[in-house]
Amino acid sequence: xxxxxFGYSFMQNAILAAVLGGVACATVGVFVVLMGMSFIxxxxxxxxxxxxxxxxxxxxxxxxxAFIFSLATAAIIxxxxxxxxxxxxxxxxxxxxxxxxxxxxxxxxxxxxSNPLSDVYSLLWGSILTVSRTNVILLGxxxxxxxxxxxxxxxxxRAVVFNRDIALAVGIPxxxxxxxxxxxxxxxxxxxxxxxxxxxIFSLIINPAAAxxxxxxxxxxxxxxxxxxxIVSGLIGLLVSxxxxxxxxxxxxxxxxxxxxxxVLFSPKRKIKRWQVxxxxxxxx
Amino acid sequence: MRALLEADNTVVKIENAVVSxxxxxxxxxxxxxxxxxxxxxxxxxxxxxxxxxxxLVNGLGKLVQGRVSVLGHSICKGSINGIRKRVGYVAQLxxxxxxxxxxxxxxxxxxxxxQLGLFRRPHRTDQIIVAQMLELVGMxxxxxxxxGHLSGGEQQxxxxxxxxxxxxxxxxxxxxxxxxxxxxxxxxxxxxxxIHETQxxxxxxxTHDLNALPDVCDRVVLMKGGRIWQQGKPEEMLEQxxxxxxxxxxxxxxxxxxxxxxxxxx
Numbered sequence: 001x002x003x004x005x006f007g008y009s010f011m012q013n014a015i016l017a018a019v020l021g022g023v024a025c026a027t028v029g030v031f032v033v034l035m036g037m038s039f040i041x042x043x044x045x046x047x048x049x050x051x052x053x054x055x056x057x058x059x060x061x062x063x064x065x066a067f068i069f070s071l072a073t074a075a076i077i078x079x080x081x082x083x084x085x086x087x088x089x090x091x092x093x094x095x096x097x098x099x100x101x102x103x104x105x106x107x108x109x110x111x112x113x114s115n116p117l118s119d120v121y122s123l124l125w126g127s128i129l130t131v132s133r134t135n136v137i138l139l140g141x142x143x144x145x146x147x148x149x150x151x152x153x154x155x156x157x158r159a160v161v162f163n164r165d166i167a168l169a170v171g172i173p174x175x176x177x178x179x180x181x182x183x184x185x186x187x188x189x190x191x192x193x194x195x196x197x198x199x200x201i202f203s204l205i206i207n208p209a210a211a212x213x214x215x216x217x218x219x220x221x222x223x224x225x226x227x228x229x230x231i232v233s234g235l236i237g238l239l240v241s242x243x244x245x246x247x248x249x250x251x252x253x254x255x256x257x258x259x260x261x262x263x264v265l266f267s268p269k270r271k272i273k274r275w276q277v278x279x280x281x282x283x284x285x
Numbered sequence: 286m287r288a289l290l291e292a293d294n295t296v297v298k299i300e301n302a303v304v305s306x307x308x309x310x311x312x313x314x315x316x317x318x319x320x321x322x323x324x325x326x327x328x329x330x331x332x333x334x335x336x337x338x339x340x341l342v343n344g345l346g347k348l349v350q351g352r353v354s355v356l357g358h359s360i361c362k363g364s365i366n367g368i369r370k371r372v373g374y375v376a377q378l379x380x381x382x383x384x385x386x387x388x389x390x391x392x393x394x395x396x397x398x399x400q401l402g403l404f405r406r407p408h409r410t411d412q413i414i415v416a417q418m419l420e421l422v423g424m425x426x427x428x429x430x431x432x433g434h435l436s437g438g439e440q441q442x443x444x445x446x447x448x449x450x451x452x453x454x455x456x457x458x459x460x461x462x463x464x465x466x467x468x469x470x471x472x473x474x475x476x477x478x479x480i481h482e483t484q485x486x487x488x489x490x491x492t493h494d495l496n497a498l499p500d501v502c503d504r505v506v507l508m509k510g511g512r513i514w515q516q517g518k519p520e521e522m523l524e525q526x527x528x529x530x531x532x533x534x535x536x537x538x539x540x541x542x543x544x545x546x547x548x549x550x551x
Contacts, residue, residue: 085306085307152404155401156403158387162385169343169369170369170396171370172398172399213384217384217387218388221386
């Protein structure tokens with residue numbers, strides 16, 4: 001196997017993007033899975049996509065458009081749910097459909113103005129092999145912020161993901177923590193849009209965290225396992241993509257789905273009955 | 286204001302409180318005072334406004350009109366987190382995912398987080414308090430277990446330990462025995478009684494189930510249709526005529542081993 005390809009800078013950028021994007025996505029994925037708001041990944045990814053298309057349409061940096069749209073959507077989800085007295089899920093669903101509609105509207109307007117659509121399609125599918133050094137640096141910054149904030153606010157995050165009302169009742173500013181989590185999710189999705197793609201980023205958020213959830217009763221270990229699964233998915237996906245000349249985003253997502261499948265298959269949590277009988281929790285991480 | 290409230294030992298003062306959720310009015314001009322060390326039972330049929338009343342005290346319920354002061358502070362956006370840290374709250378049994386990656390002792394430690402504040406990690410003293418509270422509720426042997434693996438009664442004991450780990454000046458219990466079997470109900474009620482007798486904590490206890498009302502109540506508040514219908518000493522309020530009117534259903538009382546039990550007649 002000729003692995004000299006890994007000596008090229010574009011491949012090194014791709015590896016860095018897979019590792020940094022993986023860590024950021026896996027970390028916010030833990031919030032998303034534990035708080036039961038899986039759909040938020042799809043919603044914010046489409047918001048970022050709509051923003052990026054808007055950026056291309058209006059002639060400014062698509063990354064900036066993606067940032068504005070996804071962060072604005074993340075900021076609106078909570079108040080829309082609380083002011084409108086809706087389920088968080090309904091609020092996310094309404095905004096998701098709006099963002100999808102806007103993305104199509106902007107694409108339609110681009111076609112009318114005869115703008116090339118290739119930039120837009122690359123945002124939809126992602127192109128990790130052509131990721132720029134600037135994007136890698138941005139991914140690094142966002143990953144560092146996400147991990148740093150989790151370490152700094154670990155106890156508040158633990159309380160909020162366990163039960164938001166209890167967190168409030170013990171005097172934790174739970175609303176602020178939830179908005180912070182939505183903000184981090186929006187930022188992570190935005191910077192991962194270009195390398196991973198709007199359609200696939202959702203899987204990279206959910207799958208590693210959902211796999212980790214199957215394997216441990218310890219939140220810290222869940223964060224670590226989730227990050228490891230995301231990095232492994234990224235690196236294996238890259239390698240398979242190179243060896244078989246298939247789209248990288250797709251191989252990364254398929255790998256992460258396989259890891260999830262294996263985690264479900266070998267999950268010690270499926271063997272609860274045996275534990276309850278023997279009263280020995282030691283087999284679970 | 287604070288000095289005045291504390292001088293007469295009033296820890297909760299609710300004045301003309303109105304709470305509504307959209308077109309439904311949950312509380313219609315309710316006023317109530319609770320003194321330090323008092324155990325107040327709040328009873329009434331479903332939809333009477335009992336939970337809304339108790340959540341006004343820790344700011345989880347939102348006032349449309351009126352005024353609420355707790356522990357000498359008027360409840361407002363600026364004061365609410367500070368008050369919540371001093372008030373322990375136990376809600377009715379929650380649905381917890383059995384796979385939730387949080388252990389029993391970690392749940393009890395949540396009670397310390399508000400006291401610690403942002404950016405501060407739990408210290409040895411916090412761990413000692415958590416261990417003491419687990420011991421008090423008889424859950425030390427399950428400290429390392431995932432919270433979702435406990436039975437309903439055990440989860441409620443842990444919730445009480447978590448509320449006590451706050452070292453609160455007041456305890457709010459909202460239907461803590463709902464959905465529990467008879468044995469678990471009895472154990473929780475004995476635990477609540479023990480806590481009140483040993484710590485003399487000001488306590489508000491809400492229940493729709495008359496047989497789940499602890500016999501340490503100093504006063505019983507009867508709620509109906511979003512209003513305080515009557516209130517007074519348990520021996521005066523827990524009479525079959527009054528209760529039958531409160532629940533709009535015939536209720537009879539019997540004495541069993543020195544304790545009054547309530548039965549639906551007919």
